[in-house]
Amino acid sequence: MSVVNTLKKSNGTQWLGISSVAIALLLMLPILIIIGFIFSGSVDVFAHLYNTVLADYISNSLLLMLGVGGGVLLLGIPTAWLTSVCEFPGRKIFAWALLLPLAVPAYIIAYTYTGLLDYAGPVQLAIRELTGLGYGEYWFFEIRSLLGAIFMLALVLYPYVYLMSRAAFLEQSASTLEVSRTLGYNQWQGLFKLALPLARPAIIAGLTLALMETLADYGTVQYFGVSTFTTGIFRTFYGFGDSAAAAQLAAFLLGFVALLVLVEKYSRRKARYHSSAEYKAKAKLIELKGWRAVTAFLICLLPVLFGFLIPAGQLAFWSITQADLSDGAFFELAWNSFYLAFLAALIAVGFALVLAYAGRLIPRKRVRLSIAIAGMGYALPGTIIAVGVIIPFAWLDHQLIALASSWLDVDLGLILSGTLVALLFAYTVRFLAVSLGAVQSGLEKIKPSLDGAARTLGCTPMQVLKQIHVPLMRSSVLTALLIVFVDVLKELPATLILRPFNFNTLAVRAFELASDERLVDAAPASLLIVVVGLIPVILLSRSITKGHAGS
């Protein structure tokens, strides 16, 4: 720890500490504003909710989290294990194909499956025509239900668990597995007794992201008629026209999140998992043959098939055969989506790096706490974040306008809340947790002793950063960039509220048509979201594989 102590005294660290707290405070602002609403009026609305629907919101939200949590683990961990430790036909393709559902927004997958499996959809139509039965005379899975929502969310959110746990499995050097063999474990025992426990922080980090996203989901549950916290927030906001009561509910939701974050922290407890990154021999893959290979193939195929191939295929079919393409301007929409996501990713990851390093170099409670709170935005619906952003920004704008007109005699206009600044800020608040998670888990793998060794060898802190951290952190940072990119691409509610005049994105276009009950016409824009999202997803998986192959 002596290295850390010397570092602490340097100017650089002081600067880092100050800027990290400043960033954390800035990002906390919208969240604090939401929490602040708890103390503002409208007790009667809350009493009404408590008496009628609150119990429903809580139980549905909990069931949804439970179901999605189980689903993402079941889909994410086995596939991650199979593609990183075993060898079977198709493994290399699955390694990246399993990430594809990440590019599909949850509300879009919900729309497409409803189109397919609904009573009026082609599947049930075919059943009725073949059997001659009428509606209600045969059993069919009701897609618009809590269970349906669980399936939809698990199908697009499992990649978080897959991504994180696969990275962890790949990080576990061959020696770890060799040790397990010398201990007399067979390969499967090695999985349960060594690999899984070692990968636990990564798995839980992925799970936390998936669950936070689940809590924030509005599109899917709303469309399926499942009353959760988010639908309740919007019902209160829109139905009662009461943003204060809506914010109170949102603050309540934050309680859930705080619980989640605590569970995650608890699961890590004192444990520090540092892999021996300096010694990495390529692990020998376990070769699967015969029925084992077939099983492995099927286990990996299922999530890709249902999470990507079927919905993307349906969208492509709609786009080609029926959709009204006359609205056009797709290139502009795609470009807007692309650069917005790109900028947001740069900002979010930049902030995450500062915060993560501050957390590592300045292990104080104050710093830790502010980092934890700054990351909570991920579980809040985008609309609520947008409200939390626009209130302080508009206030600041008014101050600036007053200043500018009295000193310079110019009319500034809304330079913060009326431009992309507010939107980019909202994205950062919303997606900081994602970038922070990826960066932190990368950073944790670098043993502090490595820094120490370099410092003893006479490296300056800057040199440590350049020669040790940059190369070792590269894949984590890239992961963070790409996940935020894809998330922003899919983001809808904050974009809808905060975007400037005459500015549309793919997600906005898809939503406008879909919410106008023109699902088929929404297909081309939805498909483009998936396509633009594919590029980073493929890049991502290539970089991860490259980072670990050999060396």
Added chain:
Amino acid sequence: MKKGILGKAFISVGVAAVSITGLLPISAVADEGLVNVYSARKEALIKPLFDRFTEETGIAVNLVTGKADALLKRLEVEGSASPADLFVTVDAGRLHRAKQAGVLQVSNSDVLNKLIPTNLKDSDNYWYGMTQRARTIFYVKGKVDPSQLTTYEALADPKWKGRICVRSSNNIYNQSLVASMIDANGIKATEQWAKGLVANFAKPPAGGDTDQLRAAAAGVCDIAIANTYYFGRLLKSNKEESQAVASKLAAFWPNQDDRGVHMNVSGVGLTKHARNADNAIRLMEFMASDQSQAWYGDENNEYPVVDGAEISATLNELGRFKADDIELSKLGENNRAAVELMDRAGWK
């Protein structure tokens, strides 16, 4: 990450594009040839009209679309610095809410005051209805004898058990329908009615109005409550499957012996801090012109608000009916009571 020339080029192009389109604030200073609109109507349902306005007058229209309450919040916090001149939204309840929130001002356009009937505008001229839609009962031909149907109220009768499809009470159209019934029958009777209706649901509410119509056509239920333009859209669709849905259904006009069919509007109001008020009023008057009124009928199967304006052929097929002429601002006043009542009735 490789930061080659390509990467740098991407960044610089990206930055350039942002600084052009997004980072320049639209100043709230008055501009001769400009009007700024916040619209809760979807772009596809309003932009073509604005384009035509620009063509005719040379006045450019800047547009942000979004959800009504969120845009309203944005207007509120932007206050005097807001660039918006007009606020366009659907549902009288929202228009009323905007008036209450203090973000609108009186328009005082003689043209509008003369053209728009009193029940379809704000009593103090803060907002004007621009198009109308009816929320009515659709039944499956052959399964329901229309002589069995009478009123909205009668849908709570146990004879309809398991036969009715309607969307969630989260939806403003249902909230406004219930608000109008509160005005007619009082809270107590309406709550009783809602309980009866919920007991008659064929399935838990999910999806939109079109989904209810599709469900009815597929045999899930015999009756669906929906807005007329959704049905018109199915009727006029060039997709066989949609036409098949529409061909199985027919519209029934309830409450013809008393208050009439529940109507609602999409409407527009001049914002309190509008800098381009003259242009904005010109745009509002343009929206009320005969050609715009007819465009809404053709494009989105909505009824005109202006007397004598052309009703689209599709809507004419549905037949004439007596419309409820309740003062629409009452829908806004009753909205909260309606939501609470539906919560208590278990209408999801």
